[in-house]
Amino acid sequence: MSNFQKAKSVLFALAMIASGVLLLVAGQSGIVFVALALSVLLMAYGIKKLAFYLTMARHMVGGKMLLYLGIIALDVGTLALTFLDSPNIIVVLYLVGAYALSGVLSVLRSREAQKLGGSWKLRMCSGVVSLLVAATCIVFIQDATILLYVFAAGLIYSACLRIIQTLRTTDIIYIA
Amino acid sequence: MYPMGSIPNRHASGQRTLWAQRCWKTRRGLRYTVRMNTQPSEQALRRQYEDTLVITGTGVMAFGVWSLAKTVVVAVLRMDLLMWEVFGREVSGKEALLFFFVLGVMLLIDLVIRLRLGLAARAEGHGKSGQKTSLVLATLLAIPSLASILFSLFSFITGSHSPFELVDMVVTVAIELTSFVLLVEMIMAVVRLRALRASSQPMGSEGHGNE
Numbered sequence: 159m160s161n162f163q164k165a166k167s168v169l170f171a172l173a174m175i176a177s178g179v180l181l182l183v184a185g186q187s188g189i190v191f192v193a194l195a196l197s198v199l200l201m202a203y204g205i206k207k208l209a210f211y212l213t214m215a216r217h218m219v220g221g222k223m224l225l226y227l228g229i230i231a232l233d234v235g236t237l238a239l240t241f242l243d244s245p246n247i248i249v250v251l252y253l254v255g256a257y258a259l260s261g262v263l264s265v266l267r268s269r270e271a272q273k274l275g276g277s278w279k280l281r282m283c284s285g286v287v288s289l290l291v292a293a294t295c296i297v298f299i300q301d302a303t304i305l306l307y308v309f310a311a312g313l314i315y316s317a318c319l320r321i322i323q324t325l326r327t328t329d330i331i332y333i334a
Numbered sequence: 335m336y337p338m339g340s341i342p343n344r345h346a347s348g349q350r351t352l353w354a355q356r357c358w359k360t361r362r363g364l365r366y367t368v369r370m371n372t373q374p375s376e377q378a379l380r381r382q383y384e385d386t387l388v389i390t391g392t393g394v395m396a397f398g399v400w401s402l403a404k405t406v407v408v409a410v411l412r413m414d415l416l417m418w419e420v421f422g423r424e425v426s427g428k429e430a431l432l433f434f435f436v437l438g439v440m441l442l443i444d445l446v447i448r449l450r451l452g453l454a455a456r457a458e459g460h461g462k463s464g465q466k467t468s469l470v471l472a473t474l475l476a477i478p479s480l481a482s483i484l485f486s487l488f489s490f491i492t493g494s495h496s497p498f499e500l501v502d503m504v505v506t507v508a509i510e511l512t513s514f515v516l517l518v519e520m521i522m523a524v525v526r527l528r529a530l531r532a533s534s535q536p537m538g539s540e541g542h543g544n545e
Contacts, residue, residue, distance in 0.1 A: 219385060226393045229505075229512050230400050236505045237404060239498070241411055 167324045174317035178310040189302040192309055193245035196252055197238035204232030249305050253295045253312075261288030376534060383527040384459040390520040391455030394475075397513045398448030402441055409437065447471055455520055458527070469524055476517040483510045 181188045207228030215221030238248050264285030268278040291308060298304040409416055417425050420433065451471045458464040486507050495503065 220389055222389045223392065225512065226396055226516075229509050230396065233400070233404070233505055233509050236502050237407070240502065241407075244411060247411065 164324050168321055171317040171320040171324070174320075175314050178313035178317070181306055181310040181313070184306075186302045186306070188306050189245045189249055190242065192306070193238065193242055193248040196248060197235045197242070199235075200231055200238060201235030204228045204230070204235055207231065246299055246302055246305060249309060250295050250299050253305065253308060254292045256312075257288045257292040257295070261285045261292060264288060376530060380527065380530050380534075383523040383530070384461070386519060386523040387455045387459030387527065390516050390523070391452040391459060393452075393516050394448050394455065394513075394520070395452035397509075397516070398445050398452070402445050405437075405441055409434070447475065451475070455524070458524070464524060464528060469521060472517050472521050472524070476514060476521070479510060479514040479517060483507065483514055486510060 181192065184191070205228070207224050211221060211225045211228060215224045241248055262285070264281050268281035268285060271278040271281065295305060295308060413430075417430060417433070421429070425433070451468055454465045454468045458468070486503065490503050490507065
């Protein structure tokens with residue numbers, strides 16, 4: 159990564175931390191903003207993919223997949239926008255999707271590592287924690303505060319990881 | 335087959351490679367190349383149809399899963415509105431239960447059809463022999479899809495809508511149109527691929543054709 163990219167990445171991570179803290183401060187009303195941001199981001203992702211399809215991927219082998227992906231993402235985003243009056247459900251669906259998926263993947267990978275005789279305890283721990291977080295979200299679906307805490311914690315955690323990843327000197331050459 | 339009419343087959347060792355069809359030397363010693371995209375070879379066409387089948391098969395499955403998920407979410411979160419729109423009056427718990435049971439069975443049947451069609455198309459695209467039912471299934475799915483596009487367009491033109499409803503409708507029409515075009519593409523690719531495979535296979539030796 160060049161220095162400019164590093165600076166950009168760190169700034170983005172700082173913005174993530176700031177928005178996480180803001181959400182923690184905002185209290186219950188923050189969940190509407192989270193739901194709004196999620197659905198708008200999803201729509202923006204869909205539009206980006208569609209634009210890429212129209213300008214470039216039409217001429218690529220297998221580029222149609224991007225069309226399908228973009229249009230489904232756009233539809234998910236608009237559907238989420240129509241359910242802004244019950245924002246808890248949107249946030250819970252997002253959180254459960256993200257945490258359950260990563261948890262299951264971590265557990266499966268650690269099982270594999272265990273079979274091969276590698277180190278597996280840390281990864282298993284993180285997978286189980288992710289699954290527990292997902293279960294917590296489902297249990298406390300009515301409580302906006304807990305959902306907000308989970309979401310903000312995830313945001314700040316991933317921002318910290320991003321900063322560490324950016325500032326660490328590695329031997330890997332990034333092509334970006 | 336050849337765009338120029340009479341291309342000398344200089345590599346006449348019984349083995350016509352793609353390269354030999356594409357390039358040869360003229361009498362003056364210059365290499366002359368035929369642009370293959372004016373008339374793709376049988377092999378290229380076949381690969382193209384197979385790619386189309388794999389992609390549209392995946393797409394059919396993805397759209398099926400998404401439409402199921404969407405309907406379930408809408409039905410759960412907007413239960414009252416849905417009942418009001420369907421029945422036009424207040425309904426008892428028993429009627430609602432029956433309605434949801436029927437709806438669930440129909441959705442499951444639709445999903446099974448789509449998954450089966452998608453998997454069959456993917457298998458055919460990967461070189462397995464095609465199923466006879468897949469053409470029928472694709473046509474069966476395409477007809478109501480076209481009808482729903484026309485219905486959406488009709489209500490889009492006649493009714494007056496708020497801006498958000500307009501965006502929602504445009505996205506809905508776009509997704510329906512995409513899934514319809516996808517089915518049509520799949521049908522065309524299946525028909526052409528089967529014709530190509532049938533013509534390139536010598537009679538009476540099915541399954542041991544020129545691979």
